[in-house]
Amino acid sequence: MATPEKKEEPKKVTPLLELPKCSKATPSPNPDEYGDMITIVVGSAENVRKFYTYQGLLAHYSTYFKAALKDDWKEGTLKTVNLKDDNPEVFKAFFHWIYTGKLYFALDASGKIPLSEQLICEIYVFGDARGSTNLYNAAIDLLLQKTHQEWKVPLDQIPYVYENTLPGSALRKYLVDDVVETYRFRRLADPTQRETELPRYPQEFLAEIVVAFMALGSKPIPSSAGYGNMPIGQDNWAKYIKPLLCSRYHNHPAPPA
Numbered sequence: 001m002a003t004p005e006k007k008e009e010p011k012k013v014t015p016l017l018e019l020p021k022c023s024k025a026t027p028s029p030n031p032d033e034y035g036d037m038i039t040i041v042v043g044s045a046e047n048v049r050k051f052y053t054y055q056g057l058l059a060h061y062s063t064y065f066k067a068a069l070k071d072d073w074k075e076g077t078l079k080t081v082n083l084k085d086d087n088p089e090v091f092k093a094f095f096h097w098i099y100t101g102k103l104y105f106a107l108d109a110s111g112k113i114p115l116s117e118q119l120i121c122e123i124y125v126f127g128d129a130r131g132s133t134n135l136y137n138a139a140i141d142l143l144l145q146k147t148h149q150e151w152k153v154p155l156d157q158i159p160y161v162y163e164n165t166l167p168g169s170a171l172r173k174y175l176v177d178d179v180v181e182t183y184r185f186r187r188l189a190d191p192t193q194r195e196t197e198l199p200r201y202p203q204e205f206l207a208e209i210v211v212a213f214m215a216l217g218s219k220p221i222p223s224s225a226g227y228g229n230m231p232i233g234q235d236n237w238a239k240y241i242k243p244l245l246c247s248r249y250h251n252h253p254a255p256p257a
């Protein structure tokens with residue numbers, strides 16, 4: 001007879017941090033302008049998924065699709081776009097977002113954000129590459145909510161982000177700020193762990209950290225040193241960062257002429 005599994009105490013999940021709606025976000029398009037259906041084939045080999053959506057929706061939210069689906073381009077004539085180097089999970093999030101304004105359908109059964117930090121960073125990079133400012137703003141918002149919910153700096157994503165974004169990008173800025181505000185580099189401070197820890201950080205990232213700390217001078221850490229302790233640190237950081245989100249990390253596209 002099978003031994004009954006030990007029942008684990010469910011961990012308390014931090015409720016999703018509510019964020020103000022970006023007042024400068026692009027409004028939804030008029031359904032009259034949705035136009036033709038488009039097939040988007042995303043991924044390659046065993047990891048391919050097809051999505052079907054409207055040309056007008058894609059064009060409304062992405063300058064890349066707007067250009068690619070012009071009638072005189074092959075994609076525009078065939079009504080098909082192939083994105084073989086993209087991750088279908090990333091496109092799925094984009095697909096959800098153009099219809100619902102959210103990058104996922106629902107929180108998981110325990111109330112957690114169902115997307116990983118890595119996937120959220122990939123969504124940001126996709127938004128950047130495909131000319132969708134509103135999408136990468138949404139990715140920043142979700143990463144902030146994820147950081148808050150997990151109360152964990154997305155350290156493992158730093159190399160990916162520095163390889164796939166340009167200097168000055170909002171995602172780099174967010175990671176640098178998050179680390180300065182909430183992380184203490186304990187493993188770097190420990191000489192026995194430094195050698196294994198150091199390769200996790202791109203040089204450019206470390207330079208930005210140094211500059212950010214120098215800019216603080218003798219001022220205290222802006223989120224009143226929220227690191228480590230839960231839930232006080234978590235709450236302090238949330239209160240500090242929420243009102244800054246739109247002005248610090250969003251880009252706002254010019255309204256269409």
Ligand SMILES: [Zn+2]
Nearest residue numbers: 022023246250
């Ligand atoms: Zn905004």
